[in-house]
Structure formats: C-alpha cells, structure tokens
Amino acid sequence: xxxxxxxxxxxxxxxxxxxxxxxxxxxxxxxxxxxxxxxxxxxxxxxxxxxxxxxxxxxxxxxxxxxxxxxxxxxxxxxxxxxxxxxxxxxxxxxxxxxxxxxxxxxxxxxxxxxxxxxxxxxxxxxxxxxxxxxxxxxxxxxxxxxxxxxxxxxxxxxxxxxxxxxxxxxxxxxxxxxxxxxxxxxxxxxxxxxxxxxxxxxxxxxxxxxxxxxxxxxxxxxxxxxxxxxxxxxxxxxxxxxxxxxxxxxxxxxxxxxxxxxxxxxxxxxxxxxxxxxxxxxxxxxxxxxxxxxxxxxxxxxxxxxxxxxxxxxxxxxxxxxxxxxxxxxxxxxxxxxxxxxxxxxxxxxxxxxxxxxxxxxxxxxxxxxxxxxxxxxxxxxxxxxxxxxxxxxxxxxxxxxxxxxxxxxxxxxxxxxxxxxxxxxxxxxxxxxxxxxxxxxxxxxxxxxxxxxxxxxxxxxxxxxxxxxxxxxxxxxxxxxxxxxxxxxxxxxxxxxxxxxxxxxxxxxxxxxxxxxxxxxxxxxxxxxxxxxxxxxxxxxxxxxxxxxxxxxxxxxxxxxxxxxxxxxxxxxxxxxxxxxxxxxxxxxxxxxxxxxxxxxxxxxxxxxxxxxxxxxxxxxxxxxxxxxxxxxxxxxxxxxxxxxxxxxxxxxxxxxxxxxxxxxxxxxxxxxxxxxxxxxxxxxxxxxxxxxxxxxxxxxxxxxxxxxxxxxxxxxxxxxxxxxxxxxxxxxxxxxxxxxxxxxxxxxxxxxxxx
Ligand code: GLN
Ligand code: ZN
Numbered sequence: 001x002x003x004x005x006x007x008x009x010x011x012x013x014x015x016x017x018x019x020x021x022x023x024x025x026x027x028x029x030x031x032x033x034x035x036x037x038x039x040x041x042x043x044x045x046x047x048x049x050x051x052x053x054x055x056x057x058x059x060x061x062x063x064x065x066x067x068x069x070x071x072x073x074x075x076x077x078x079x080x081x082x083x084x085x086x087x088x089x090x091x092x093x094x095x096x097x098x099x100x101x102x103x104x105x106x107x108x109x110x111x112x113x114x115x116x117x118x119x120x121x122x123x124x125x126x127x128x129x130x131x132x133x134x135x136x137x138x139x140x141x142x143x144x145x146x147x148x149x150x151x152x153x154x155x156x157x158x159x160x161x162x163x164x165x166x167x168x169x170x171x172x173x174x175x176x177x178x179x180x181x182x183x184x185x186x187x188x189x190x191x192x193x194x195x196x197x198x199x200x201x202x203x204x205x206x207x208x209x210x211x212x213x214x215x216x217x218x219x220x221x222x223x224x225x226x227x228x229x230x231x232x233x234x235x236x237x238x239x240x241x242x243x244x245x246x247x248x249x250x251x252x253x254x255x256x257x258x259x260x261x262x263x264x265x266x267x268x269x270x271x272x273x274x275x276x277x278x279x280x281x282x283x284x285x286x287x288x289x290x291x292x293x294x295x296x297x298x299x300x301x302x303x304x305x306x307x308x309x310x311x312x313x314x315x316x317x318x319x320x321x322x323x324x325x326x327x328x329x330x331x332x333x334x335x336x337x338x339x340x341x342x343x344x345x346x347x348x349x350x351x352x353x354x355x356x357x358x359x360x361x362x363x364x365x366x367x368x369x370x371x372x373x374x375x376x377x378x379x380x381x382x383x384x385x386x387x388x389x390x391x392x393x394x395x396x397x398x399x400x401x402x403x404x405x406x407x408x409x410x411x412x413x414x415x416x417x418x419x420x421x422x423x424x425x426x427x428x429x430x431x432x433x434x435x436x437x438x439x440x441x442x443x444x445x446x447x448x449x450x451x452x453x454x455x456x457x458x459x460x461x462x463x464x465x466x467x468x469x470x471x472x473x474x475x476x477x478x479x480x481x482x483x484x485x486x487x488x489x490x491x492x493x494x495x496x497x498x499x500x501x502x503x504x505x506x507x508x509x510x511x512x513x514x515x516x517x518x519x520x521x522x523x524x525x526x527x528x529x530x531x532x533x534x535x536x537x538x539x540x541x542x543x544x545x546x547x548x549x550x551x552x553x554x555x556x557x558x559x560x561x562x563x564x565x566x567x568x569x570x571x572x573x574x575x576x577x578x579x580x581x582x583x584x585x586x587x588x589x590x591x592x593x594x595x596x597x598x599x600x601x602x603x604x605x606x607x608x609x610x611x612x613x614x615x616x617x618x619x620x621x622x623x624x625x626x627x628x629x630x631x632x633x634x635x636x637x638x639x640x641x642x643x644x645x646x647x648x649x650x651x652x653x654x655x656x657x658x659x660x661x662x663x664x665x666x667x668x669x670x671x672x673x674x675x676x677x678x679x680x681x682x683x684x685x686x687x688x689x690x691x692x693x694x695x696x697x698x699x700x701x702x703x704x705x706x707x708x709x710x711x712x713x714x715x716x717x718x719x720x721x722x723x724x725x726x727x728x729x730x731x732x733x734x735x736x737x738x739x740x741x742x743x744x745x746x747x748x749x750x751x752x753x754x755x756x757x758x
Pocket of ligand 2: 434645647729731
C-alpha cells in the first residue's frame with residue numbers, strides 16, 4: 001500500500017523559523033536570510049519524508065506565517081489598507097499578519113481565528129465588494145519546482161476554494177457566491193500552471209466540509225468542483241478533508257469524480273459507516289486518514305489494520321495521516337530527558353512517518369497468523385497490552401464522589417454582584433490586565449538558570465519576587481485598579497500547572513505551532529491527575545503584600561488545561577477534565593484562604609474543542625465542560641470575585657453556556673474582531689460583568705488614548721456601565737516593556753476620559 005502525509009511541520013526542529021522571523025521583524029535579518037531558512041526547512045521536511053518512503057508528500061505546506069493567508073495573498077485578496085502602505089511583497093504579507101506601525105502608516109492586523117478545532121490559528125481573509133480576485137503569485141509553483149529539483153515529486157497542497165470562501169469575512173454586500181466564479185477560474189489557472197510544470201497531483205484541502213452544511217453550501221461546493229474537475233486536464237485532483245466526517249456531502253463528493261478523496265477515520269466518527277452504507281467509487285483512490293495527526297500516542301496497529309481490512313468496498317487505498325502533522329511536534333529524538341519506558345508510547349511527526357511505513361507493510365498481511373510473525377506488529381501489540389502504572393485510586397474515588405450540588409455556587413450571581421460592589425468599591429469601568437507581563441530576556445533566563453541548576457532556589461525566588469514587586473509598582477504608577485503579579489514564574493499557562501500536578505509528563509522541545517512564529521509545548525496527560533501541593537499561593541501572597549490594591553490570583557481552568565495538553569486516549573475527556581477541575585479547585589480554595597479575594601481562572605481555550613458540528617455542541621462537550629468550570633469555584637465565599645478569561649470572542653453562539661460558567665467577570669478578546677459579540681450579549685441579557693479587550697496584544701502597536709476611548713464608547717452603547725471593565729485583549733507576555741507601559745498608560749487614561757463623560 002502507498003502512504004500519504006497531508007502536511008509536515010514547518011517551524012523547524014529547533015524552531016529555526018521562529019528565531020529567524022523574529023530577527024527579521026526586529027530588522028536584524030534581511031529577507032534573503034529569512035528565505036534561506038525557509039528553503040532549508042522545506043528541504044529538511046521533504047527529504048525526511050522521502051527517506052521514510054512516503055509516497056505522497058506535500059509541497060506548498062510551508063508558510064512564513066499561515067497557509068490561509070498565503071492563499072488569500074496568492075489570489076490578491078489583500079485589503080486596500082495594506083497595499084496602500086507601499087511595502088515589499090513580504091512586507092505587505094507580514095503587515096496583514098501582524099499589523100504595521102512605522103513611517104509608512106499605521107494599520108491593524110487581519111483578524112485571527114482558531115483553525116477548526118485545533119490550537120493553530122489562521123488569518124481571516126477579508127473580501128470587500130471591489131476585491132479583484134486574480135492569481136497574482138507563484139508560491140505553489142515555486143515550491144513544487146523546488147521540491148522537484150531536490151528529487152521529490154510532490155502533490156501540491158492548497159487551501160481549497162470552498163474553505164477559503166467560507167472562512168473569509170465579507171465587508172460589503174457581496175457574499176461567497178459572488179466570488180465563486182472568479183476564484184474558481186483563478187484556481188483553474190493555477191492548476192494549468194502546475195500541470196505545465198509536470199505536477200501530477202494537486203491536493204485541495206477542504207476541512208470546511210466536515211462542518212454542518214446547508215443547501216447553499218453544498219451547491220457552492222458542487223459548482224466549484226464541477227468546474228475544477230472539468231478543467232483539470234491531466235492533473236489529478238485529491239479532495240482532502242479532516243477534523244471530522246463529511247456526512248452532509250459524502251454522496252456529492254463520491255459522485256463528482258475526484259481522482260482521490262481523503263477522509264478522516266480518527267475524528268470522523270461516521271467515516272467508516274458512510275463508506276459501508278453508501279459505497280465508494282472504484283476509480284477514486286481513498287486516502288484513509290488512520291494515523292492521528294493531532295495526538296502523540298502510538299498508533300494501535302491492530303485497530304488500524306481492522307479499519308483498513310473492513311473497507312472491502314474500496315478498491316484503492318492509500319494510508320494517510322488524519323490531518324497535517326503541523327499539529328504535533330517534530331520528533332522524539334529531541335527528547336533526551338524522557339525515559340524510553342515513556343517514549344516508546346509516543347509518536348511525533350517523524351515517528352508517524354515510520355508508522356505509515358510499517359502499516360503499509362503490515363496491511364499486505366491479511367491473517368493474524370501472518371501478522372504475529374512480524375516484529376513491528378508484535379512489538380506494537382505488546383505496547384498496548386502494558387503501560388507503566390498510571391492509575392491513582394484516590395483520584396478516581398474523588399471524581400466518583402462529586403455530587404450534583406458541587407456544581408453550583410451560592411448565592412446566585414446577582415446577590416454576589418451587589419455584595420462585591422459594596423466590598424471592593426472599585427471605580428466605574430475598572431481597569432485591569434489579563435495576567436502576564438512581558439517575559440523579557442531576564443525573566444526567561446532566570447527560569448532557565450534555575451532549571452539548569454545554575455542558580456539556587458532562593459536566588460530564583462528572590463529574582464521573581466523582585467520582578468513582582470517592580471510589576472506591582474509599575475501598575476500602581478500607571479494607575480490600574482485591579483493588579484496582577486505578572487506570571488514571571490510561568491513559561492506557559494498550561495505547562496506551568498502541568499508541572500505542578502501529578503499525572504503529567506513533559507517534553508523539552510516538543511513545540512507545536514500556535515500562530516505565526518509562536519509555538520506551544522503541550523504537556524502530556526499520562527496518568528490520573530491530582531495536585532501535589534499549593535502551586536501559585538506563595539507568589540500571589542507576596543504580590544498581595546506589596547500593595548494596598550487588589551491583586552488577582554491567576555489560574556488556568558480545567559478545560560483549557562485539558563485542551564492544551566495532549567490528552568489520554570484510554571479514558572474519556574470528561575473524566576480527565578473532572579480530575580483537573582478538582583485539582584484546580586484545591587488551589588482556588590487555598591488562594592482564598594490566603595487572603596486573595598479576586599481569582600481569575602482562565603479558560604482561554606474553552607471554545608477550541610467545541611465540536612465542529614453544532615448538533616454535537618452540548619452533548620459532546622458543553623454539558624460537561626461548563627459544569628467542570630463551575631466545580632472549580634463553587635465552594636468559594638460569596639465575596640470572593642471569580643474572573644475568567646477567554647481568548648477570542650467567538651462565542652456569540654454559546655452565550656448562555658458562557659453565562660452558565662457563573663463567573664463574576666469575564667474578559668475576552670474583542671479588538672481584533674468586530675464588536676458584534678456585544679450586540680449578542682445585550683440581546684441575550686448576559687449577566688456576567690465583561691471586559692472586552694480594548695487593544696490587540698498580538699501586535700507591538702501602541703493604541704492611542706482616543707482609539708481606546710472610542711472603543712469604550714461603542715461598548716457603553718451595548719453594555720451597562722456597571723458591568724463594563726477595561727483591559728487589553730489578553731496577557732502581555734509576548735510584548736516588550738516599552739510598548740506595554742505606553743499602551744497601559746493610554747488604557748488608564750482612556751478609562752478616565754470615559755468616567756468623566758459618564
Ligand atoms: N493569564 C494569562 C496571561 O495573561 C492568559 C493567557 C491567555 O489567555 N492565553 O498570559
Ligand atoms: Zn487570552
């Protein structure tokens with residue numbers, strides 16, 4: 001059997017792309033250096049896959065920032081305000097990605113959203129009525145030729161036109177349908193160009209097909225691909241789908257006459273059933289996504305071979321990853337601290353290439369007898385039989401003992417709100433930040449030195465305490481109302497907690513791209529989770545002692561901890577979340593007992609794992625995720641104020657669920673998307689107090705006082721004065737000291753201006 005990979009990581013085994021890009025952004029490296037690193041990274045990925053014998057390798061899966069942005073730019077979907085800057089091609093590209101503030105002008109970045117149900121983010125293409133769609137770049141052609149020159153024949157992967165049109169934001173009257181013909185025509189031109197260079201296969205990634213689709217969507221999809229398939233000439237077209245099954249268009253897809261169709265067997269709960277029930281065309285190759293592109297556990301060969309063997313109705317099968325390997329780290333070879341006993345259970349991107357190879361060989365052997373003569377097979381069987389003991393009975397018992405009333409905080413929100421207003425006596429439009437302050441070089445060095453044993457624990461603590469003191473002083477000087485300690489002890493909001501909880505495993509270099517040049521290093525949930533000892537209490541207590549103002553305790557919530565970890569596959573998500581919720585609850589109560597009266601429990605990633613199909617939202621997720629959050633704070637005193645924070649304001653459609661988290665205050669990202677969310681909050685009588693972010697922290701740009709004040713004025717039209725908080729979009733850890741201070745001074749000034757207008 002042949003094998004295929006949908007996409008390969010591109011940030012670099014040692015995050016080379018991150019480092020060179022950041023140098024380039026700082027003006028310390030030129031375009032040539034950046035291009036050269038990009039070229040090397042592509043070469044590495046291609047040759048690695050070739051070496052492992054992958055039959056279908058992708059080109060054009062590389063990107064300097066994001067593939068959706070690449071595709072938008074490729075077809076000239078570049079809003080006028082970026083063109084008007086008059087920057088170089090690459091400069092314009094990065095202005096769209098990151099915003100631009102300099103001698104050529106001052107523009108914000110495009111909106112950024114989570115890529116389906118992953119922690120990867122794409123930039124939202126923006127189409128206006130006069131957007132002229134035309135093929136105006138050659139990246140896919142260049143990268144195809146470059147691969148070919150290296151001796152690697154590739155399938156060229158493109159974000160498909162249907163997904164691109166569906167993800168785009170339309171700023172005028174025109175809609176996706178109005179751009180269908182133009183865009184399809186330009187894709188066809190591109191197919192022609194690639195065909196002329198000898199490209200045999202083009203892969204159209206259409207993950208949008210796994211969402212709930214209505215008739216208009218299906219018509220749009222069908223019309224696009226009828227045109228493409230009738231104009232493709234000799235080029236073969238692979239329609240690739242992932243992150244779920246394509247139940248709404250399965251029949252359409254199979255009748256359209258694609259040369260290949262990629263289906264996801266990992267997250268696509270109905271994929272096998274659809275094939276069984278409706279058949280699969282003999283002349284189409286099935287790219288069966290059976291190697292999980294999103295998690296890091298070894299593939300269970302027996303299970304996978306069973307799936308493949310059950311596909312009797314399919315003539316031609318290629319074994320594929322379930323999605324791009326972008327969502328897993330590069331390689332276990334980078335992990336020197338993790339023992340073999342653990343490592344043998346994992347497969348990162350490069351190890352998954354070997355899995356593909358082994359599965360391809362094993363799939364030729366049809367009987368269990370033949371298989372058991374194979375050492376790869378028996379070793380894999382052995383692996384799934386035994387695991388180092390990870391069970392913790394006390395944790396299991398504690399979860400089993402949770403009672404219905406443990407999910408409810410008393411008294412109700414309104415009673416608490418009144419009480420808290422009386423006690424805290426904060427000014428109108430209280431100002432605060434989301435938690436972290438700039439993680440400057442010295443902060444990171446301190447952590448690193450401590451980890452490496454270069455400094456003592458006392459030195460490490462003394463440094464951080466000093467930082468906390470300075471941070472508190474800075475916030476007082478700026479005039480913020482509710483302060484934070486700055487999170488200098490944390491590398492990452494999830495990894496930090498993972499490190500202090502039992503049941504977690506850690507990696508050294510298992511970075512996964514989150515957005516642009518940013519990576520995260522998700523910890524691995526290995527066993528049952530519990531809290532060993534207080535985690536944040538000492539830091540928060542110290543910060544509190546430095547000031548008379550309120551300092552928020554700062555925790556990460558159970559849903560986010562789970563969503564940003566690699567989860568277990570042997571117990572349910574619900575069980576895992578409840579274990580974590582109980583551990584974080586212990587911390588909440590300890591903070592409260594130590595005099596911290598405002599506690600923020602971040603659920604940055606709550607929205608992320610919302611099932612892609614609306615019909616599954618509650619039953620498969622919210623029905624246990626929201627109660628798990630309530631479990632964390634249900635036992636605090638009425639006068640303790642619970643905040644939560646969510647990145648991205650895309651919860652318009654789950655507002656009742658967010659309100660049901662029963663926090664006292666929620667802050668969220670708002671400046672980078674439109675303020676539509678506020679209308680919905682108003683319409684749905686959202687009770688929780690809100691702090692919609694007033695400026696974008698993903699960009700180094702400093703917002704002016706008037707800019708912030710005018711956002712606040714808009715917010716006041718929709719939100720009761722008594723419920724409105726003033727804060728940035730998210731934590732400030734990725735920002736520099738200077739822009740942070742300037743921005744926060746403007747934020748406080750804007751709040752004062754608004755108070756005066758009240
Ligand atoms: N408290 C965290 C911080 O400020 C929240 C980060 C996040 O939402 N991603 O860094
Ligand atoms: Zn955030």
